[in-house]
Amino acid sequence: MTVRDQLLGGRYRLVRQLGEGGMGQVWEAQDETLGRPVAVKVISLLAGGGSLGGEARARFLREARITAQLQHPNIVTIHDFGETGAGSERVPFLVMELVRGEGLDTMLRRGVVTLVDAARWGALISDALAEAHAAGIMHRDIKPSNILITPSGTVKVLDFGIARAADPGATADRLTQTGFIVGTPPYMAPEQARGFPEPRSDLYALGCLLFELITGRLPFQAPDATGYLSAHLTQEPPTPSSVSTGVPSGWDDLVLRLLEKDPAQRYANAADLAQALRQLDRAPGRPQPWREQVRAALVGLGYSGEDAEAAVDAVAADLTGDEVPPLPAMFKSALRKVLALDGGRTHGAAPRQAPGRPQPWREQVRAALVGLGYSGKDADAAVDAVAADLTGDEVPQLPAALKSALRKLSR
Structure with a gap:
């Protein structure tokens, strides 16, 4: 059992629990080596279990090592992973970048999002999927709670490969041997429900998510997991415009293509889907x-x-x-x-700042760069480079500082 102030891996001090799900808990923690906040996911589902549990944890850590190779602005970065506890009670954990934002599940509870946001967010999720699929990694659990929207509007996709890695009964050649369903039934592609997922299964799940974003409900309604899986396998989805007025025909075509039972009838890959969503967002007469x-x-x-x-x-x-x-x-x-x-107008002389006083311009410039799609690492490096060019306690004007940081990033 994990508790506040517990130290994981001799390095990560748990600060507060952020959430809990079927696989375990997510905590905000402090990396005491680097002095930065991080997110820690404790996979309590894989605790104990004797020799089989040990094999499952070893496989999870192997999968985590592969997933940690993903570096993309729209994918939550994995910094570290390990195990905590002793003997048969060992529990694996992941250390990730701490993203301040709101889950799409929370947003959906407030109502339908705009078509513009749905297209933009869908394209960014597709970008993340394209990067992962190119590396041979499927997500297997695209759903609203695995998508974060930051205050600046950037999309961050969580838990790439975690559903597969956390399956206690998965083997190399089959998805599961224990009846443990990998994925979330309301968003699960037919072939994934049968135990044979492929990259376009993630596109089907994204189709379910987009349907929900633009209509406020899922394409299929069912009382339980079995009902959802049966619907994905046998029922035809309604057109989004028949569920919610004001949905253009272009959206109907795109979403229904994603929800085809046959993966070959969907978009060929996530990059093609991203392009289609961006074209949809640029349709004549559509706001920019x-x-x-x-x-x-x-x-x-x-x-x-x-x-x-x-x-x-x-x-x-x-x-x-x-x-x-x-x-x-x-x-x-x-x-x-x-x-x-x-035209040469100034915004006032650069003020001086007392030694040791916080430098808000650094955080403002960093936030602007991250909001524009640069990684946190690149943004930090650019801000540090701008700061290194300053003289004494000079504080740059914000537009000049941002322009300088962008120039550093373009080199």
């Missing part, structure tokens, strides 16, 4: 969310709404057709435009 995101970022940096709007208009004028480059590129372009519009 990047404009508001970039405008809000510029205003947050201290520019006037008028200057921010002018810079965004200038960026839009440079685009060709329906082209929408990635958000970091759009922001960098807008920042160049607004600095040109500034």
Whole structure:
């Protein structure tokens, strides 16, 4: 049993429990070696069990080592893993980056999300899946509670491969031999329900998730796990527009393709799905969310709404057709435009800061970079490089600091 203040692996001090599920508990912890907060998932499902339990834990740690190789802005990074306890009571744990955000399950309880957000988040989840599938890793449990949305709007996908790794009865050649269902029945592809998942099974699960995001309900309704699995295997899903008015036909086509019983009838891969979602988001007459995101970022940096709007208009004028480059590129372009519009205007002399006083500009610039899709590691390195260029107690103006950090990242 894990408790507050317990030290795992001689390094990770448990601070507070963040959640609990079928596999175990998630804790906020302090890495006492590096002095940073982390998230720790304790897989209590694999505690004990004699020799079979030992084999399951060893397999889990092997799977964790493979999953830890994934490095992507939309995938929660695994920092470390190990075991705690003694003898037959040993329990494996994972140490991950601590992400401040809100699960899609929590958001869904408040109501349906916008089509714009569904398309954008779906594309980012697809990007994460494409990265994992290219590395030979399937998720196997895409569902709202495994998707976090950060305060800046970035998507983070949790628990890649954890469902498979935590199955006490899994073997190398079959998914399970104990009746333990790997995955979550309301989101489970037919072939996964039969015990033969493949990468496009993750796309089916994402189709169920997208259906839920745009309609407020799942494609199938059932009283229990058996009912859900039977529906996935035998029933045809309704069109999203028949469940929720205002859903365009393009969404119907995309979601129903993802929910095909035959994996070969779905999108060929996650990269193709990401492209389709981005095209859906750029359909003629559809609002352009990047404009508001970039405008809000510029205003947050201290520019006037008028200057921010002018810079965004200038960026839009440079685009060709329906082209929408990635958000970091759009922001960098807008920042160049607004600095040109500034025409030499200053935002006040750089103030001096008392020694030892916190430097809020560092956190603001880091948050902006992470929100634009850069990894926390790259953002920290860029901020450190900007700080190294400062003289004495000089405190840079925020727009200049962010511009400098972006320049460091582009090298």
